[in-house]
Amino acid sequence: MNNTILTTKTETELAVDRQSSTVRKVSRREFFAITGATGAGLLLTANTTANTTDKPTNAATEIDAAHLNVFVSIAPSGEVKIVCHRMEMGQGILTSTPQIIADELGADWSKVTAVLGEANSAYGRQGTGGSASIRLHFDHTRRMGAVARTMLEQAAAQKWAVELTDVKAENHTVRNMITGEALGFGELAEAAAILPVPDKTNVSLKKTDDFSIIGKDVALQGVKDIVTAKAIYAHDIQLPGMLIASIERPPVVGGRVKSYDASEAKKVAGVVDVIRLKDRSYPVQVQPKSGVAVLATNTWAAQEGRKKLKVEWDLGANQTHNSDEYKKELKRKVSSPAKKIRSVGQVDSHKFNQRNTLEAVYTMPYHHHMSMETPSATALVKNGEADIWSGTQSPQWGKSLALQELGLDPEKDQAKVRFNTTLMGGAFGRKSKNDYTLEAVELSKATGKPVKVVWTREDDVKHGFYHSIAANYMKAELNDKNSCDYWVQRVAAPPIAWIFNNDSTYLENSDLSLGFADVPFAVQNMSFENQEVSTHVRTGWVRAVGNLNNQFALGSFVDELADKAGISTIEMWMNLLGEDRQFNPREQGFEGYTHYGQTVDKDNTDYVLEIARFKRVLNRVAEEANISQELPAGEGWGISVGYSFNSYVAAATKVRVTGSQVTPLEMHTAIDCGLVITPDRVRSQMEGAMIMGLSMTLESEITVKDGAIVQNNFYDYPSSRMNQVPPMFVHIIDSDYAPGGVGEPGLPPILPSITNAVFHAIGKRVRDLPVSQSL
């Protein structure tokens, strides 16, 4: 049997041993043993600090969440284990983070095994989102490896009684440059382990030219476990005596159970208990939605029992929300002036020349993540302590919420909650919210038994945190140079901030920095405005977030302008982008600009936009796709380009349109994400973005009727299938800029590339997504 359960005598801690695919109880000491430190080896707690707070390493700062702290261990056999503290959801971080460490360490990749980290503030920030794992942590991750390498070199230098500069670590050995002698990492591990950990600021880093693992397509970590079904996902956790919970939740946000009758449900064989979850109040935050849980000895019984529940709801105020009407309201709202957030020159007093002016409103529906694995978590709450297993992007946030849920002290009681992580079967932002984890905690606490909460697909579709429905207004006047001098943009969309503060009615600067008010065009007079809205569903981060609707609107509008001016789309982009230069939105009228929390100022120019990089990806994609080729009637190429998460991506899509049927024929993506760590995972993310972009643009949408989500499953929220996917090509730009994000930036430009292709195929402009509702 694959997933055996071993119970050892040590009752102190539970952990998932991914190597042997077992769930068992292990002590903290053993946890480290799993990571490879078998007594004599080197277990390095290498501390480096995040870029904003540069504090020296010491025990006291280990619990400071601003610190990055990765465990590297080297066994006497030479086997290196690296804890990947960032969470794996398919983006490949389980390979990329260890790859960075292994390179600086001078390790042989074939002797490196990655281990997924549990929730532990000693690792530093673990919240995995915003395409940040490398973008924000590259330097510090390198220092993890460099610190360990320095210790091995010091141990070798001591052994040979030579200077540190006379030894060199590479390929899993340290060489004596004077005598040519060599010692393996395993042979040095023990001696290195007793050395003081060097200050991370004093360790030398490799020159980028000397990278031998970074930038190479190494073997993927964990892939054999996946194909042999040994990989553990949240759904796969099995504990002795475990109950499975299936929960009937209020269909409308803010709804509550009025009354329920569980008598029939309890008659279903296998059903053990029915529990009403506690009501939660506004703001909704990432709390469970409450409802009634049926707990049973197996998943089927829990779901069958749930079908027999009779629940009466008090639906609350949001039952008046209907997305069709709401979308019309958003369109109306963006058609009149709103709160200015960026202003360049003077647009308000300008009298637009109607003949040369283009005005358009674009809309995007709510969207759902639809990760293949629905949310699931397991908890065992006993004697005021908890062991939790969750597939989550936010293990530390989940842990602190669990502490709060259990009434424990957020600092002093840290050790009472063990938060174990599993692989995620996709996440795309959904699993940054731990509502499902808290459901497991609440139900285990109520029953005193281990409880696994399993969401059905319908639960997942109906109780998500959706990409905000949005309307974007664009208006510009063409000048005689086939560019524009006057430009207006407005946006209206329910802000994600609402979930944390239900008085929030405006998108925030951080949202407006996602491809909206940071448009880097060389247009002299511009106005960017933000409209007030009300929110009625749980909004959340969906892959690329606001960049989706903002890039859809901008990429479509530039294409429309090009058509009006009678020039190619790429020429219009070049004209609007203007001369190669650095563009800092803060110096261009958008003082609130923030790059995902990073300030952009004189000292930090990593996040200014580079016009040349936009042009490079655009030119590359146009050339590779040969978009100027002659095409048969009914076929067309569409292109677009965008900047997000500090990466630049251009997309080109060719479609054939027959009646209302759009068939994608070929797709290309060119990405400049700066220095590349794992080229193959950049490709796989771009492929995934193209494929997700197809169904997102062409056919899927989340709609709301009387406050409840209308869609249910893959039949009414379709996701691209193999037969709908054309040949696709990824082009990576050689770049030595700082590494940018990869997981998200590929998606936004796909949307307008498809609708622009539809226009170039049949002359019909799609301004409201999905295409299936417009053609």
Place this chain on the structure above:
Amino acid sequence: MIKMSLNGKQVELDVDSSMPLLYAIRDIAQLTGTKFGCGLGLCGACTVHLDGQAVRSCVTTAAAAEGKSITTVEGLSNDEQLHPVQKAWIANKVPQCGYCQSGQMMSAAALIASNTAPTDSEIDTAMQGNICRCGTYPRIKKAIKEAAKEARADSLTSASAYSEQESQVSS
């Protein structure tokens, strides 16, 4: 009690006969390689072989497996000798999150067992019931062709060993 051969072993599972095979496999037999994705036969994450045929275990009752031979991803190979599909999956770095891949591989293995030279459209037809939200289709297609080639070229591969085992078990 439902009796079946599960990965070559005779098992008796104490389940309600209407329980989907998926949950009998995952919760009762505790083989968690077979995944839940939709519960309606729409996504293929739960694909297993029933007497060598790819079926969606979420819409197949446990009773329908009575006396039959079921192979799950755990039975696709043993550790020493991977199935050609598994080898091709590793070589082409197919998985992203990996969650859909056991279902993808089971569909692919069933295809190759009956057709060692599938065309693009035959692959599309056999695989369109398997959704991969991460978007690994181009690699799956390439890997299937490679695996088929291996199955074709070498009659002693585990693919043929696997189908022999299948026919033995079901006979």
